[in-house]
Amino acid sequence: MAVYTEVSDEELEVFVGEYDIGNVMSCKGIAEGVENSNYLLQTTTGNYILTLYEKRVSPKDLPFFIELMEHLAHQGLACPTPLAGRDGRSLRELCGRPAAIISFLQGLWPRRVTAAHCASLGRAMADMHQKGLSFAQSRENSLGLPSWRPLFTQEAHRADDLKPGLSKFITEEISEIERIWPTSLPKGIIHADLFPDNVFFIGNNVSGIIDFYFACTDFLAYDIAICLNAWCFEADSSFNVTKARLMLQGYCQARPISAQELDALPILARGAAMRFLLTRLYDWLNTPPGALVKRKDPLEYERKLRFHSGITGPAAYGFDQALMSGGAS
Amino acid sequence: MAVYTEVSDEELEVFVGEYDIGNVMSCKGIAEGVENSNYLLQTTTGNYILTLYEKRVSPKDLPFFIELMEHLAHQGLACPTPLAGRDGRSLRELCGRPAAIISFLQGLWPRRVTAAHCASLGRAMADMHQKGLSFAQSRENSLGLPSWRPLFTQEAHRADDLKPGLSKFITEEISEIERIWPTSLPKGIIHADLFPDNVFFIGNNVSGIIDFYFACTDFLAYDIAICLNAWCFEADSSFNVTKARLMLQGYCQARPISAQELDALPILARGAAMRFLLTRLYDWLNTPPGALVKRKDPLEYERKLRFHSGITGPAAYGFDQALMSGGAS
Secondary structure (H helix, E strand, O other): OOOOOOOOHHHHHHHHOOOOOOOEEEEEEEOOOOOOEEEEEEEOOEEEEEEEOOOOOOHHHHHHHHHHHHHHHHOOOOOOOEOOOOOOOOOEEEOOEEEEEEEOOOOEOOOOOOHHHHHHHHHHHHHHHHHHOOOOOOOEOOOOHHHHHHHHHHHHHHHHHHOOOHHHHHHHHHHHHHHHOOOOOOEEEEOOOOOHHHEEEEOOEEEEEOOOOOOEEEEHHHHHHHHHHHHOEOOOOOEOHHHHHHHHHHHHHHOOOOHHHHHHHHHHHHHHHHHHHHHHHHHHHHOOOOOOOOOOOOHHHHHHHHHHHHOOOHHHHOOOHHHOOOOOO | OOOOOOOOHHHHHHHHOOOOOOOEEEEEEEOOOOOOEEEEEEEOOEEEEEEEOOOOOOHHHHHHHHHHHHHHHHOOOOOOOEOOOOOOOOOEEEOOEEEEEEEOOOOEOOOOOOHHHHHHHHHHHHHHHHHHOOOOOOOEOOOOHHHHHHHHHHHHHHHHHHOOOHHHHHHHHHHHHHHHOOOOOOEEEEOOOOOHHHEEEEOOEEEEEOOOOOOEEEEHHHHHHHHHHHHOEOOOOOEOHHHHHHHHHHHHHHOOOOHHHHHHHHHHHHHHHHHHHHHHHHHHHHOOOOOOOOOOOOHHHHHHHHHHHHOOOHHHHOOOHHHOOOOOO
């Protein structure tokens, strides 16, 4: 649920007047996304998304995100394209916040993920990785491995309020993950938040990827590891190997996974589970009562983390090197 | 902020398949309205609103609301029109809740109300009152005068937690309002919740009225009294007589206000302020921390109530019988 900033009609008309997109006919706050204020803007020329960037997105990172979307869209990826105003600028200010108008993507994000969704997601993710290779800029992953220990240290004394023993478990896991984290896998631009609500489908096929506001430079396989967590577990925390296999096979159709990357998937997935466990824990402990966001359960990611810690190799994801051609099904 | 029910893609496609409106292209929850779940639905034929009726709307009242909107739209009022499915029904079920697809209205609700908005609102409200006269059904106002004392009794012991003396003030005001409440003014269908977020404008002109889920049969002038409260006070609680005068003059252009109605406005406005004070107080005291709705300040309506109690007659609204022709400005 996200509309943090109310835009007045006068301010909106002045803002939209900077673009060649006709007159405002309607503008409704969208109850999705938790980082920014998003409006569905209808003008006499069509539908657009108006985004006001709220405090969680650092203004200094905005040109990177905007230019990345422009680059990927230009390469043919179905992702939001920032619109340029008459002055050529796509990033300006509204209600004291950085703001942009971006293209509207059709499709629905899947409330219930199917194996067919996962196959298409894999292909789309690999395609995005390929198209990002020619993007000249880079951005450090501010929520990567080096951030986890300091992020946890602030909350460690309260973690056991959520579940006895949680603090000790996380501390030991962070140490182990730091010890065995890979150092030399292929890097590139990753989305870093490729959850179902950021991927639109028409039928079983990905029609668009949105919300690039965590995008950064990191191991490409780390994006896959995030998706193993976000797409392949069932509501009861059981792991669905069919979904994982189809996702990995789909991925290989657009970009081969190397043997090195495959071997690293369990540790990367363990790290990805830690990253979301820690940010959810932080939000859980720091969201004031009455805030207009639904807190997400951190312990969902504790269970996922335990799954990845407990497996003996990538075969647990239903995938092995024999399937890497991407052709088999 | 209102999306209480998440609709899955499969359920949505089956539901939309009951209508002749093409295929679903997008469906986004709208962060407006606090009573129901509303989605902006885009299909291959256009834009629609999908509403799921949540617990605050009684299922037995839904046919009244739906048929009222159909009647008013048929009479030419710019209001949402429920769409009939192939089976002729406009009210069906989705995710275990009553649900309907209604037409999409263009326009923006005014975040900052101007006097010009009030003039157009007055005309549109009177037009709605006229068009409602031929609607054959009636519905008691469940939040009318007889409900106020019992509604307050449940919360009386906690009212002083909000402001010392509030309980005594409300008790005395209810007694006085009951004593002098009018008994024989013209009745008809009123909207009963005509706040700025329920009225869309294009420029200074009303382009549509939405959210008829409090509509009922009551004194027509009570709707005017609600609007005096909802549209004519400034953020600092001062009363803007220019807005009130223009609203009343606008109203008279489509339906004359009788001398009796004019004389009753102060007591009706006092009652309307009491109704919103009481429901806001109830919500304030009964909304659990962490709920996904922003609680509205009850004391805003205590201040408005004191204004109406303190005036000596309708002249305080900047209006008198000489202006009733509706022509003067």
